[in-house]
Amino acid sequence: MSSEPDLTERVVSSQEELDAAWIDGPPAPSGPILIADYDPAWPELYARERERICDLLGKAVVSIEHIGSTSVPGLAAKPVIDIDLVVADSADESSYVPQLETAGYRLIIREPNWHEHRCLKGPDTNVNLHGFSPGSPELTRHLVFRDWLRAHPEDRDLYERTKRSLAAKAELDDVRTYTDAKDAVIDAIYARAAAHRPLSPR
Numbered sequence: 001m002s003s004e005p006d007l008t009e010r011v012v013s014s015q016e017e018l019d020a021a022w023i024d025g026p027p028a029p030s031g032p033i034l035i036a037d038y039d040p041a042w043p044e045l046y047a048r049e050r051e052r053i054c055d056l057l058g059k060a061v062v063s064i065e066h067i068g069s070t071s072v073p074g075l076a077a078k079p080v081i082d083i084d085l086v087v088a089d090s091a092d093e094s095s096y097v098p099q100l101e102t103a104g105y106r107l108i109i110r111e112p113n114w115h116e117h118r119c120l121k122g123p124d125t126n127v128n129l130h131g132f133s134p135g136s137p138e139l140t141r142h143l144v145f146r147d148w149l150r151a152h153p154e155d156r157d158l159y160e161r162t163k164r165s166l167a168a169k170a171e172l173d174d175v176r177t178y179t180d181a182k183d184a185v186i187d188a189i190y191a192r193a194a195a196h197r198p199l200s201p202r
Contacts, residue, residue, distance in 0.1 A: 007141055007190040018176075021111045033167035033178045036079045042070040045081050045125055053085060053129070056099045062086040062134055067142040069163075072149045076160045078175075081127045084142055090131040091116040097131075105129060145186070148193040155189050 019026045046066040054061055068082030069075050087096050097107055097120070104123025111117040115138055118131035132139055149156045162185045166178055 007144060007194050017113060021109050021114075023108050023110060033175065034078060035076050035164050035167045037076050038074050039070075039079065040073075042077075042079075042081060043073075045127075046071070046083065049081060049083060049122060049125065049127055049129075052103060053083075053100070056103055057087070057096055060087055060096050060099075062088060065139075065143065065146075067130075067146050068128075069159075071146050072156060074153070075149060075156050076164065079126060081122070081125060083127060083129050084139055085129055085131050086134055086136075086139065087131060088133070089116075090118050090133045090136075093118065100129070141190070144193050144197070145190065148189065152192075155192065159185060159189065 043066065050064055050066075053064060063084075063086040065071075065084045066081070067084050068080070069077030070079070070081050085096075089095065091112065093107070093110075097105075097118070100120055101107070105120040106123075107118060107120050109117070109119035115136040116133055117136075117138070120129040120131070121127065122129065130138075149159060159182075162182060166181045
């Protein structure tokens, strides 16, 4: 059987689990969603963070990637640099979190039930640093989505229109609601990407 992950699979968590994932408690509603025009400085901000993280963690970094909307040239986005950091075991926080904290990173999310995901905020730039272990299907999902949008401007533009439309709706006044509302379009894009992916060897 193929080991390819289901690109549209979602881990269903209860509201209690979602709230409990926040180290200091869930944040208050964030207010209107800001969608900014693409900024060519975003890749430069990622490169700076990548260098800092690699200097701090050294060989503990298995891989590191710029993901999310700010990684797609020409795509409007919330001005937050999302980064996937792969370490040997993301659940072993002692192997990487303290080193990041010395530079001002702050652990905000711990999700044992979602691929042992950890999220840290950056010290001086709006960064979401996502910690995963090797083999997490989320790593594949993020890269497939990023690379598809980079290569297919029609879906990039569809995604941008969707984000701007949702962000403009008054009732979508927090990031969680906004993110959930994008799922149908994201899944449709994943389906197109999956249909064009070569199968991995069995």
